[in-house]
Amino acid sequence: MSMGLRGKRTLSSKIEINKDEISVQDTKKKRKHLTIKADPDKNSNCSVWEPSNWQQVIDYVRTMRQDLPAPVDDMGCDQAADRNEAPEVIRFHILISLMLSSQTRDEVNYAAMQRLKQHGLTVDKILETSDENLGKLIYPVGFWKRKVEYIKRTTRILKDNYNSDIPNSVKDLCQLPGVGPKMAHLCMSCAWNEVTGIGVDTHVHRISNRLGWVKKTTKTPEDTRKELEAWLPRDLWQEVNHMLVGFGQTICRPIGPHCVTCLCKNICPSFQQNSSPIKKK
Known part of the structure; x- marks a missing residue:
């Protein structure tokens, strides 16, 4: 009788251990199922839009601004x-x-x-x-x-x-x-002396649309500001207003822009289009 009881106890212990193992395995399976891994392909599709050649445009505008005070x-x-x-x-x-x-x-x-x-x-x-x-x-x-x-x-x-x-x-x-x-x-x-956003006036608004710095044509300076802040690096926000305003006062003028002498002409969408006033002339 004692042997039988000992055998039953052993069997019962094994069953309890097996239950614990099953419970642990189930928990591990659930945790594994809930693990979220980054998908590099999906992240690449969520990259921020930015216009082509914008760094080169800024370099060109800086050069022109140095040579031509506004x-x-x-x-x-x-x-x-x-x-x-x-x-x-x-x-x-x-x-x-x-x-x-x-x-x-x-x-x-x-x-x-x-x-x-x-x-x-x-x-x-x-x-x-x-x-x-x-x-x-x-x-x-x-x-x-x-x-x-x-x-x-x-x-x-x-x-x-x-x-x-x-x-x-x-x-x-x-x-x-x-x-x-x-x-x-x-x-x-x-x-x-605190940068909170880009100051967009008529010059910045006009030039941003000419350069294709907005995903689609914007109707107001405030819309242009939101478009620019979505992709332009923050460390350029303070510079871009002063830089483009002077550029708009001297070369990229509202009427009769000096596109022929502009360093950006070969990469400027506005100049490349047939509707460019200087190109028509």
Whole structure:
């Protein structure tokens, strides 16, 4: 009887061990089944789109910009501020210069900024200035009457909400009257030395479409900004605005672009197309 019991116990133990082994094996099978491995083929299909020859285009544009100075180099928004003033006043100068720059040539904008600085370009001084006098100071910048209103309202907000300084975020800058995404990103870069996005104006918008730097033709500068930020390396975001604006002022002009003398002509989609105005001519 004792032998029989010992045999049964042994058999029972084996059965229990086998159950444990089966349980462990099942667990291993489940874990193996849930393992997710990267598929290199699928990842390659998800690569970010980028235009062809864009690095070469940038090298060419840099070369042309070095040899041919543009108004933006000496009279751009970042050049209009008085660097001898207090930091918050310098930032205010940059913001006002950006607000005046819309639909205005750099030369006209720069001259208006000189008159404003001579008058006294501080938050308190602008609030003391009548709308009529402010209009005389900034005329003939584009839409000067509307900009008088924007500047006065914005200055009041800076006085009441930001201790006479400017906001330090794109979101808050865009809440100011007359300030859009382009101005906000440029202001963050020039005033706060923080790169938050690409400042896309009419020059950058036009040239990006001519060069094929967007997957499909964009209708607004904001659409162009999103397209560029999707593929252009972030370390180029700060440079690209200044570089393309100067390029647009000197060579890739809105009317009568100097395509024949442009180093990019052999790799520029716009020049290669029959619709190119210079090629027709």
